[in-house]
Amino acid sequence: xxxxxxxxxxxxxxxxxxxxxxxxxxxxxxxxxxxxxxxxxxxxxxxxxxxxxxxxxxxxxxxxxxxxxxxxxxxxxxxxxxxxxxxxxxxxxxxxxxxxxxxxxxxxxxxxxxxxxxxxxxxxxxxxxxxxxxxxxxxxxxxxxxxxxxxxxxxxxxxxxxxxxxxxxxxxxxxxxxxxxxxxxxxxxxxxxxxxxxxxxxxxxxxxxxxxxxxxxxxxxxxxxxxxxxxxxxxxxxxxxxxxxxxxxxxxxxxxxxxxxxxxxxxxxxxxxxxxxxxxxxxxxxxxxxxxxxxxxxxxxxxxxxxxxxxxxxxxxxxxxxxxxxxxxxxxxxxxxxxxxxxxxxxxxxxxxxxxxxxxxxxxxxxxxxxxxxxxxxxxxxxxxxxxxxxxxxxxxxxxxxxxxxxxxxxxxxxxxxxxxxxxxxxxxxxxxxxxxxxxxxxxxxxxxxxxxxxxxxxxxxxxxxxxxxxxxxxxxxxxxxxxxxxxxxxxxxxxxxxxxxxxxxxxxxxxxxxxxxxxxxxxxxxxxxxxxxxxxxxxxxxxxxxxxxxxxxxxxxxxxxxxxxxxxxxxxxxxxxxxxxxxxxxxxxxxxxxxxxxxxxxxxxxxxxxxxxxxxxxxxxxxxxxxxxxxxxxxxxxxxxxxxxxxxxxxxxxxxxxxxxxxxxxxxxxxxxxxxxxxxxxxxxxxxxxxxxxxxxxxxxxxxxxxxxxxxxxxxxxxxxxxxxxxxxxxxxxxxxxxxxxxxxxxxxxxxxxxxxxxxxxxxxxxxxxxxxxxxxxxxxxxxxxxxxxxxxxxxxxxxxxxxxxxxxxxxxxxxxxxxxxxxxxxxxxxxxxxxxxxxxxxxxxx
Numbered sequence: 123x124x125x126x127x128x129x130x131x132x133x134x135x136x137x138x139x140x141x142x143x144x145x146x147x148x149x150x151x152x153x154x155x156x157x158x159x160x161x162x163x164x165x166x167x168x169x170x171x172x173x174x175x176x177x178x179x180x181x182x183x184x185x186x187x188x189x190x191x192x193x194x195x196x197x198x199x200x201x202x203x204x205x206x207x208x209x210x211x212x213x214x215x216x217x218x219x220x221x222x223x224x225x226x227x228x229x230x231x232x233x234x235x236x237x238x239x240x241x242x243x244x245x246x247x248x249x250x251x252x253x254x255x256x257x258x259x260x261x262x263x264x265x266x267x268x269x270x271x272x273x274x275x276x277x278x279x280x281x282x283x284x285x286x287x288x289x290x291x292x293x294x295x296x297x298x299x300x301x302x303x304x305x306x307x308x309x310x311x312x313x314x315x316x317x318x319x320x321x322x323x324x325x326x327x328x329x330x331x332x333x334x335x336x337x338x339x340x341x342x343x344x345x346x347x348x349x350x351x352x353x354x355x356x357x358x359x360x361x362x363x364x365x366x367x368x369x370x371x372x373x374x375x376x377x378x379x380x381x382x383x384x385x386x387x388x389x390x391x392x393x394x395x396x397x398x399x400x401x402x403x404x405x406x407x408x409x410x411x412x413x414x415x416x417x418x419x420x421x422x423x424x425x426x427x428x429x430x431x432x433x434x435x436x437x438x439x440x441x442x443x444x445x446x447x448x449x450x451x452x453x454x455x456x457x458x459x460x461x462x463x464x465x466x467x468x469x470x471x472x473x474x475x476x477x478x479x480x481x482x483x484x485x486x487x488x489x490x491x492x493x494x495x496x497x498x499x500x501x502x503x504x505x506x507x508x509x510x511x512x513x514x515x516x517x518x519x520x521x522x523x524x525x526x527x528x529x530x531x532x533x534x535x536x537x538x539x540x541x542x543x544x545x546x547x548x549x550x551x552x553x554x555x556x557x558x559x560x561x562x563x564x565x566x567x568x569x570x571x572x573x574x575x576x577x578x579x580x581x582x583x584x585x586x587x588x589x590x591x592x593x594x595x596x597x598x599x600x601x602x603x604x605x606x607x608x609x610x611x612x613x614x615x616x617x618x619x620x621x622x623x624x625x626x627x628x629x630x631x632x633x634x635x636x637x638x639x640x641x642x643x644x645x646x647x648x649x650x651x652x653x654x655x656x657x658x659x660x661x662x663x664x665x666x667x668x669x670x671x672x673x674x675x676x677x678x679x680x681x682x683x684x685x686x687x688x689x690x691x692x693x694x695x696x697x698x699x700x701x702x703x704x705x706x707x708x709x710x711x712x713x714x715x716x717x718x719x720x721x722x723x724x725x726x727x728x729x730x731x732x733x734x735x736x737x738x739x740x741x742x743x744x745x746x747x748x749x750x751x752x753x754x755x756x757x758x759x760x761x762x763x764x765x766x767x768x769x770x771x772x773x774x775x776x777x778x779x780x781x782x783x784x785x786x787x788x789x790x791x792x793x794x795x796x797x798x799x800x801x802x803x804x805x806x807x808x809x810x811x812x813x814x815x816x817x818x819x820x821x822x823x824x825x826x827x828x829x830x831x832x833x834x835x836x837x838x839x840x841x842x843x844x845x846x847x848x849x850x851x852x853x854x855x856x857x858x859x860x861x862x863x864x865x866x867x868x869x870x871x872x873x874x875x876x877x878x879x880x881x882x883x884x885x886x887x888x889x890x891x892x893x894x895x896x897x898x899x900x901x902x903x904x905x906x907x908x909x910x911x912x913x914x915x916x917x918x919x920x921x922x923x924x925x926x927x928x929x930x931x932x933x934x935x936x937x938x939x940x941x942x943x944x945x946x947x948x949x950x951x952x953x954x955x956x957x958x959x960x961x962x963x964x965x966x967x968x969x970x
Contacts, residue, residue, distance in 0.1 A: 127509070128390075148173050150217040151212070154199065157593045157853055157863035158225035162207070162909050166225060170200040174216035181210045181225075184810050184867045184934065207935035209813075209870040214497035223673050224854075226865040228873050229935055230881055232902065241635045242305050244378065245312065245400030246882040247271050248282040254283060257379075264292020277313040277346045277398035288392040289384040294872055295323070298397075306374050307402035309381045309634045309681050316395040317344055318388055323381035326354050326371045332365025333379075340386075341622070346398075350614070352680045367612040385845045389436070393805030403632050403681070404514065411883055411900065412569030413475055413546065416440055416452040421669060423452060426466045426547070432550065434462025436550070441563055446514045451565035456550040459558045464492065467564070468547040475542040475884050476569035479519040486512040486835055487560035492549030497540040501533030506554075514565075515901070538786040541827060542886065543569070563737040571883045574824050575637065578836040578852070582627035587839065588862050593628065593853065594836050595634035597869065598876030601630055603794055603832045605641040605689070606679075608671045610765050613669075618674040628679055639684040639727065639832070642713070650697070653938045657697030658688070660704070665709045668715035674819050686727040686756060686794065687713050693740045703743035706730055707751070714751040727792065728752035733760055737775055744783035758795040758834075762805040766819035767895070767913045769796065773826040790829055797834040799868070801849035813871035814955045817933055821897055821909045822957055823885035833872065839861070867934070873875040874935040878907065878958050891969035892918045892953065907960035908967060917953040918969055924948060926963035933957070957960040
């Protein structure tokens with residue numbers, strides 16, 4: 123019967139001809155903007171490919187609520203009417219076919235300088251105002267050429283600069299040059315594209331007028347390639363002339379010149395080079411919190427006569443005669459003719475998490491100024507700051523539980539600094555003067571706060587394409603952590619040649635203002651030959667070879683100021699080293715000694731990267747003296763299904779161990795890996811939970827004196843939902859059905875938190891009630907803000923008392939302004955997701 127029916131259908135088809143399907147045969151969505159990530163004001167567009175006449179679409183938020191719908195005739199671009207910040211899933215239908223992707227809308231990144239790397243773009247060639255000038259190398263007559271803004275080829279934007287030279291009539295070079303702003307740069311990066319040049323000549327003129335010249339080797343390819351200069355008074359075929367003419371760099375740079383040499387052309391008498399994205403990079407100043415500029419009595423400084431030793435008199439006044447900065451300084455006077463021991467100026471403040479303290483002091487009568495700092499336990503730490511001369515001098519304090527004449531009392535009374543600081547007293551002591559009266563002027567008291575930095579772990583040193591690096595920078599991350607494998611760098615014993623991909627991703631990081639943390643890691647079969655990549659050096663010769671490789675890494679990449687020794691020794695050091703603390707200490711000691719001898723400013727990051735289950739390993743490492751051979755302790759406190767507030771206990775335990783075996787003194791702690799994975803594997807979380815947890819982790823760790831937090835990791839490593847490593851990312855894998863690098867909700871939540879924390883200072887933690895956590899910060903511009911959330915439980919309403927408008931920002935970056943009612947109150951709903959409340963008008967937050 124089936125055969126008869128098939129024959130009948132065949133005859134019918136022959137009679138009627140081909141039947142056209144009633145639905146589209148194709149439907150595909152592709153990113154137009156990298157990863158479908160947009161910022162305020164950008165038109166939200168997605169690439170569309172279909173043979174349907176029209177399509178319909180809908181966009182849903184992270185809760186699945188449809189926020190916008192539309193339809194349009196088929197075209198190569200689908201434009202969406204969504205403008206609010208947040209994360210969205212886009213569903214497009216053409217006939218019976220459906221395609222999906224995700225997109226995000228973020229606030230723009232602030233361009234204000236923050237700790238880490240600050241970039242100054244000096245050549246994007248989008249207009250002539252940058253001031254580039256062509257020079258024909260007139261001292262060697264005959265060359266012709268020109269420089270123009272080129273719209274036919276560019277690395278970014280709509281233009282590049284194109285330098286052309288023709289040497290058929292003689293000459294040696296042509297160049298393009300421009301004056302520079304006064305920036306204390308430590309590196310220059312650029313992108314270049316040329317049909318046949320083997321090198322470019324690069325010139326920088328320093329502050330003395332001295333020209334420093336070197337060659338930058340080109341790859342021989344014809345595509346855009348990155349170039350980076352990290353040493354200005356050296357490099358290939360380095361020469362110098364003019365100015366000081368001493369071969370020493372005297373910054374800042376005054377002028378830059380890119381030279382097209384006749385000798386760089388092969389088989390022709392003319393050539394050209396296109397230039398784009400020239401960037402100066404420089405370290406940003408450490409963030410400081412002013413504690414005393416004495417321009418107003420509102421700062422809260424007051425006079426104290428040292429009443430526990432009666433008899434002293436004196437005063438605090440504001441002196442307008444020759445302040446160190448501003449319009450006035452504080453003047454403290456003391457009179458001990460009636461006895462007494464000291465007088466002081468003092469103030470309390472919102473707790474400040476400080477690394478160092480600086481102040482300017484002037485006195486013709488004091489040999490020392492007394493300093494008392496009160497820590498979080500109420501313990502007072504007292505020391506003397508010696509004075510010399512009679513003019514203004516700056517005093518810098520980097521240790522609060524030590525120093526000249528140190529003593530402590532009150533609070534924990536253990537002689538250990540327990541930050542943050544809550545109060546300060548500056549004392550004029552009778553013992554520091556030769557008579558019975560004296561005075562001292564104080565100005566510009568400032569705390570240097572921790573270098574709080576959020577970053578991400580990446581695998582650009584492995585298999586990742588560098589194309590996604592701008593998307594990482596757009597999150598607001600200011601650091602990245604990656605590798606330069608030993609086995610790839612040293613394939614012949616004693617000779618080092620790092621893969622081009624390491625050069626490429628580090629150069630791109632610089633262009634995108636990402637501070638690098640590089641890992642020196644894994645085995646090399648030339649030494650202590652491993653059976654697998656993770657087998658570790660275990661002989662003195664193998665450890666010495668590893669130390670030499672780490673030193674070569676620091677030499678090759680001077681822009682890398684943070685170097686980690688191995689990755690997760692306590693789980694990854696297979697072979698005879700057997701993952702033990704003593705074997706790691708032997709490697710760390712050899713590496714620390716070698717690298718510090720040649721690169722004393724490089725920060726060595728170590729500690730085995732112990733996770734919360736390996737505290738015993740870390741304790742043994744400390745007992746053996748391991749803390750002497752590192753500058754920063756790195757930890758990987760993964761806790762998967764658990765909420766991020768548990769990170770605090772792990773951090774506190776590690777800190778207690780450090781103090782126990784380091785004479786009561788802290789070492790900085792960095793979280794260099796922590797994260798939550800989505801998908802279907804055991805211990806996975808859903809995408810909304812991953813987003814919420816990552817934001818809470820970013821916000822929570824500064825309250826435990828963790829200066830850096832690197833989430834793991836930036837991009838999904840694959841597309842298998844059942845594989846843990848394939849699902850840690852903020853963005854999807856290149857091969858994902860939702861599109862290359864398209865965002866997960868975590869991308870937006872991470873970016874929102876990073877924008878709030880950019881340059882911010884953690885001030886303290888409050889508990890308004892109902893299980894809520896209220897973290898208090900000062901933003902990069904000094905404006906106070908709060909991040910409020912509940913570790914668990916249902917939504918709550920908090921009452922914000924304010925004298926004016928308050929800005930509220932959601933987990934996904936949507937902001938709105940609320941004005942207080944007649945009672946000066948604003949009600950804000952909060953829950954397990956962080957909510958950001960900012961405004962100088964906020965006086966308190968309480969839960970009913």
